[in-house]
Amino acid sequence: MGIRHREVNNTRSQGWRLRNVCLAVTLGALFGLALLPAPNSSAQGLPLIRDTEIERLLNDYSRPIFDAAGLGGGRVAIRIVRSRIYNAFVVDGRNVFIHTGAIMQSDTPNQIIGVIAHEAGHIAGGDLATLRSRIQRDQTKLLLMRILGIGAAIATGNASAIAAGDELVLRSMLAERRAQEAAADQRGLVYLNRTKQSARGMLETFERFQRQEYISDTHKDPFVRSHPVATDRLALLRDRARQSPFFNTKDEPRLQLRHDMMRAKLSGYLESPAAVFNRYPRRDNSLPAKYARAIATFFRGGPNGLNAAIAAVNELIRMQPKYPYFYELRADFYQRSGRAAAAVADLRRALKLDPSASLIKIRLGTALLATRDPKQLKNVIAMMERTIRRDARDGDQKPRAYRVLGQAYYRAGKIPSSYAATAEAYFLSGNLKQAKVFAQRAQPGLRKGSPKWRKMDEIVTFKPRS
Numbered sequence: 001m002g003i004r005h006r007e008v009n010n011t012r013s014q015g016w017r018l019r020n021v022c023l024a025v026t027l028g029a030l031f032g033l034a035l036l037p038a039p040n041s042s043a044q045g046l047p048l049i050r051d052t053e054i055e056r057l058l059n060d061y062s063r064p065i066f067d068a069a070g071l072g073g074g075r076v077a078i079r080i081v082r083s084r085i086y087n088a089f090v091v092d093g094r095n096v097f098i099h100t101g102a103i104m105q106s107d108t109p110n111q112i113i114g115v116i117a118h119e120a121g122h123i124a125g126g127d128l129a130t131l132r133s134r135i136q137r138d139q140t141k142l143l144l145m146r147i148l149g150i151g152a153a154i155a156t157g158n159a160s161a162i163a164a165g166d167e168l169v170l171r172s173m174l175a176e177r178r179a180q181e182a183a184a185d186q187r188g189l190v191y192l193n194r195t196k197q198s199a200r201g202m203l204e205t206f207e208r209f210q211r212q213e214y215i216s217d218t219h220k221d222p223f224v225r226s227h228p229v230a231t232d233r234l235a236l237l238r239d240r241a242r243q244s245p246f247f248n249t250k251d252e253p254r255l256q257l258r259h260d261m262m263r264a265k266l267s268g269y270l271e272s273p274a275a276v277f278n279r280y281p282r283r284d285n286s287l288p289a290k291y292a293r294a295i296a297t298f299f300r301g302g303p304n305g306l307n308a309a310i311a312a313v314n315e316l317i318r319m320q321p322k323y324p325y326f327y328e329l330r331a332d333f334y335q336r337s338g339r340a341a342a343a344v345a346d347l348r349r350a351l352k353l354d355p356s357a358s359l360i361k362i363r364l365g366t367a368l369l370a371t372r373d374p375k376q377l378k379n380v381i382a383m384m385e386r387t388i389r390r391d392a393r394d395g396d397q398k399p400r401a402y403r404v405l406g407q408a409y410y411r412a413g414k415i416p417s418s419y420a421a422t423a424e425a426y427f428l429s430g431n432l433k434q435a436k437v438f439a440q441r442a443q444p445g446l447r448k449g450s451p452k453w454r455k456m457d458e459i460v461t462f463k464p465r466s
Helices: 023-033 052-068 100-105 109-122 127-156 162-194 200-212 222-226 231-243 254-268 273-279 285-298 305-319 324-334 340-353 358-370 376-390 395-411 415-429 430-447 450-462
Strands: 004-009 044-051 076-083 086-089 097-098
Touching: 023 127, 044 052, 044 109, 044 162, 052 076, 052 109, 052 254, 052 324, 076 100, 076 109, 086 109, 097 100, 097 109, 100 254, 109 200, 109 254, 127 254, 162 231, 162 340, 200 231, 200 254, 231 358, 254 285, 273 285, 273 340, 285 305, 285 324, 305 324, 340 358, 358 395, 376 395, 395 415, 415 430, 430 450
Parallel strands: 076 097
Antiparallel strands: 004 044, 044 076, 086 097
């Protein structure tokens, strides 16, 4: 689509605070990104990306696993973190975060599916709730031990008594964490067996990182720090995985192609053009290679950059004329080059091939506004309202749709409705201060007691939990 990036503050939707700063820093090194406190005591902000094609594939990977784990029905979402390092983690029972680095470094679909199965094991096992409770309990214990340690240090002149309490708590927590990791492996194996998939990918992933187990924490991959690969744990995983009747099951060629296309797209958008052409040299005539090079050609620029990139996408379309994301790609090039009308035609074609793609609908609304055609305002308003009502169920798409809706209302001269849509966008994004400002601006122009007025009143009077 053009991969879209956003910084996400999880204050409203997930995350929790570690009140003891010293303990938080140590635990962050122990358990990885999920527990690191963000600046200013807020939950950690993550650079997430959104893309219909990639999310479709990851959802296809995760849906059978989540169903097997009793987490189906849309209860858990896959979130994509823009980061070159290999990592995946959970911070609550509603989201699995996967780094783009993990996707790009995974050779097969089964390797990512294995990671998802492992993280689903953490959610189904309630590991995060247990860990939160443990940390809260241990903070009190650690404080008491520090007080006693200070007393002992004063009495004996031995400062090591203070550090001993910290080490005791952390050793205990590390042991519990190892047990959770091993349990998540075993649950993941159950889900893979239930869905008749191989555990080879999970095993390959953890074998890959086992060699880092004994090196300095400074040089370890974050995946290893947050998923300690003890030797006995890996041995148990290897034995159980190879006992599965599905261990030698291969990924279907069509699924492998989709996986390779996903990796190529990420390479094209996230790596430098030089790196892309090195990774996908011109002698490689595969569809994924052509895909990556088309994107890199556009970003390389030059006097003929757009025309060369469009020609490359046209070749992709000739090869796969019913693939919606090639039309979306061409639209992205047009939009980035200020040719909104050309982008509109391609986005409409992409939507015809993938009618449920909310992100493409939102992008189409943006392109229609960019044409400055007043005749399109009514269409944009109707499309965004339908998208908000029917399609954009998650907390990321709705703010986007509300922002486009607010712009369309403003262009149409419906200022109170524009303010109301903007208030909704800010509120859903977690910016309560600006949400209240726009809600207060909207209320005088709305019919008192109407659904929209009541919604604004809820925002104005909303008080976040302390």
